[in-house]
Amino acid sequence: xxxxxxxxxxxxxxxxxxxxxxxxxxxxxxxxxxxxxxxxxxxxxxxxxxxxxxxxxxxxxxxxxxxxxxxxxxxxxxxxxxxxxxxxxxxxxxxxxxxxxxxxxxxxxxxxxxxxxxxxxxxxxxxxxxx
Amino acid sequence: xxxxxxxxxxxxxxxxxxxxxxxxxxxxxxxxxxxxxxxxxxxxxxxxxxxxxxxxxxxxxxxxxxxxxxxxxxxxxxxxxxxxxxxxxxxxxxxxxxxxxxxxxxxxxxxxxxxxxxxxxxxxxxxxxxx
DNA sequence: TCCAATGTAACAAAGGGTTGATACAAGCAG
DNA sequence: CTGCTTGTATCAACCCTTTGTTACATTGGA
Numbered sequence: 001x002x003x004x005x006x007x008x009x010x011x012x013x014x015x016x017x018x019x020x021x022x023x024x025x026x027x028x029x030x031x032x033x034x035x036x037x038x039x040x041x042x043x044x045x046x047x048x049x050x051x052x053x054x055x056x057x058x059x060x061x062x063x064x065x066x067x068x069x070x071x072x073x074x075x076x077x078x079x080x081x082x083x084x085x086x087x088x089x090x091x092x093x094x095x096x097x098x099x100x101x102x103x104x105x106x107x108x109x110x111x112x113x114x115x116x117x118x119x120x121x122x123x124x125x126x127x128x129x130x131x
Numbered sequence: 132x133x134x135x136x137x138x139x140x141x142x143x144x145x146x147x148x149x150x151x152x153x154x155x156x157x158x159x160x161x162x163x164x165x166x167x168x169x170x171x172x173x174x175x176x177x178x179x180x181x182x183x184x185x186x187x188x189x190x191x192x193x194x195x196x197x198x199x200x201x202x203x204x205x206x207x208x209x210x211x212x213x214x215x216x217x218x219x220x221x222x223x224x225x226x227x228x229x230x231x232x233x234x235x236x237x238x239x240x241x242x243x244x245x246x247x248x249x250x251x252x253x254x255x256x257x258x259x260x261x262x
Numbered sequence: 263t264c265c266a267a268t269g270t271a272a273c274a275a276a277g278g279g280t281t282g283a284t285a286c287a288a289g290c291a292g
Numbered sequence: 293c294t295g296c297t298t299g300t301a302t303c304a305a306c307c308c309t310t311t312g313t314t315a316c317a318t319t320g321g322a
Contacts, residue, residue, distance in 0.1 A: 021279085022153040023309060040242065049268060060311050065269065081269045082319025101248050105256035108239040113168040114161070116223055117232050119261050125236040126257050130250050152308090154279060180298060191281050196299065212299045213289030 014048075016057050024059055028067035034107060036076055036087055037100040047077070047085045145179075147188050155190055159198035167207055167218055169261065178208070178216045 014031050016024045035041040048056070050064040057064070068085050071077040079085040112122045145162050147155045166172040179187070181195040188195070199216050202208040206223045210216040243253045 021157045025309080026152045050270095051268080060313095061269090062271090062312090063310065065271095066309090068269080079269065080319070081317060082267065084268060084319090101243055101252070101256050102259070104239060104242055105253075105260040108235065109257065109260040110161075110165070111235055112232055113165050115228050115232050115235070116168070119169055121232070122236075122261065123254075123257065125232050126240065126254065128233070129236040129240040130253065156279080181300095182298080191283095193282090193300090193302095194280065196301095197279090199299080210299065211289065212287060213297060215289095215298060 014053065014057070016059065024057070025063050025066040025070070028053075028057075028064060029070055032067070032071055033076060034104070037103060039100075041087050043087050043089050045087045047087070049084060145184065145188070147190065155188070156194050156197040156201070159184075159188075159195060160201055163198070163202055164207060172218050174218050174220045176218045178218070180215060 014028060014035075016027050020027060032041070032047070041047075047053070047068070050061045050068060053059075054061045054064040068077060068079055072079050072085075075088055075090070077085055078088050109122060112125070117125070145159060145166075147158050151158060163172070163178070172178075178184075178199070181192050181199060184190075185192045185195045199208060199210055203210050203216075206219055206221070208216050209219045240253065243256070248256070
């Protein structure tokens, strides 16, 4: 079960799986990296405020703030007090597309296996989705 | 950086990323699920002893024991005191939630295409990720 | 200028995970 | 039977994360 946070401005959704032992701030961090890497969020796009996202996800503001802070430090986001948080102008993407696609595929396979799917089923579903 | 634990008996390798905030027991649990799901470990294959794996990974025995215990409870492993731990005869594969998997595949394909990847590339990346 | 919005910082309290040690229980081989 | 191996249980101590709360600094618009 997960709580979804619709983000009309960026057209993206971030969620936190309460059954995942991974700390919420880390789940958020990874999802934003994936969203930026995949192009779902582009430079200049504004992210939800820490209070807004925290409220949507049922978390404390400080928890979301930590995710934003770490992403800021890594160059993914630009945050300014009073002005909000936006996707950085030059996200850390050296070998952009190839690396992003590989990361995307790895993440997909990991999640699919987490659902209990075997390799054959995973490939079949991807083939279906391609058509 | 990660510490690797070679497992000659099963021909598999399990590692723990000390920079990943995800608890070690959870990292181990997921990797074993992946190894069994992918067929790298087959029913009857013996896993390292809790002390052996803990020593290789630099963890406490109880930490590895917890991963084994959770996997046992979920039906992935069979563990008997004094006899060791082996892959269960009937790992929980049909648990594949068809709807969730389809949604996951659709989302993955959507993002991959957003990156500009063609169908062949997408399939190749998934195949790579499966191995 | 004034004020609301936003990110940041600090704090104590609570909960969970890990460690390291020890002890115990159950299987297996001699 | 005896001894070794293996998984399990317990314990206290420590560290990390989260929570609420409050306060503060900065930004931008009325």
